[in-house]
């Protein structure tokens with residue numbers, strides 16, 4: 001459980017004429033590792049402010065859910081970023097706001113403000129962890145696949161997840177001029193997840209030239225971590241199959257699946273109230289659901305077919 005009351009972890013403005021880096025942690029309340037990593041990075045950034053070119057803003061996502069240690073209280077704060085949900089919220093009497101409404105309102109307002117202003121580039125890293133092992137990867141829109149920033153992270157890249165998930169923060173920020181990606185830092189609740197997020201943030205700071213390279217090298221506590229982890233993982237994958245679930249399905253993933261583990265067509269993967277669920281195609285297991293809340297049972301991904 002993480003106690004968080006402040007929305008802004010840090011907001012440091014260096015020399016003008018640089019990029020804006022927005023770091024978001026804890027959009028899912030059972031994933032406090034991102035918040036912790038952002039705090040640790042800001043401890044260094046505060047000391048190095050005179051060397052900083054651009055601005056770094058660190059934000060806490062779902063505070064009530066973080067306090068409960070749950071993915072969300074009433075609704076998933078990473079599936080609500082649509083115009084319809086925003087208008088529905090604004091049409092609602094404030095007295096009736098509940099659960100995530102206040103969080104959605106504050107974050108939406110803040111991100112719109114940050115989409116204004118004069119920066120060479122706007123970058124957002126949305127930090128998450130997964131409920132399965134081997135959860136180190138980044139999710140980027142296909143249009144941003146070639147960015148040096150993305151390759152600098154050395155992690156497997158999942159390119160077309162956006163087609164399968166509606167209302168993610170990434171989609172909203174992309175529409176508001178941010179180069180945005182989700183950085184998945186591994187399995188939730190592990191100390192490695194904090195380290196991996198921290199290493200990822202430092203790589204982004206380096207790639208975006210927010211600080212001189214020497215300063216980054218001096219302060220990144222885990223400089224080789226990303227490359228080490230990525231060693232045995234695929235470089236780029238696309239989604240082949242998405243198994244959506246609803247609470248009434250009583251979906252249960254069979255134990256032992258990790259991200260990027262090979263699966264064969266027909267393999268017995270999970271059960272729900274209609275019986276066993278078999279893999280409709282072969283590929284690599286991705287984001288198998290091992291927590292109570294969530295709409296995605298699992299994905300099957302694969303490297304893109306050669307042209």
Ligand SMILES: [Zn+2]
Nearest residue numbers: 028031128129
């Ligand atoms: Zn998450």
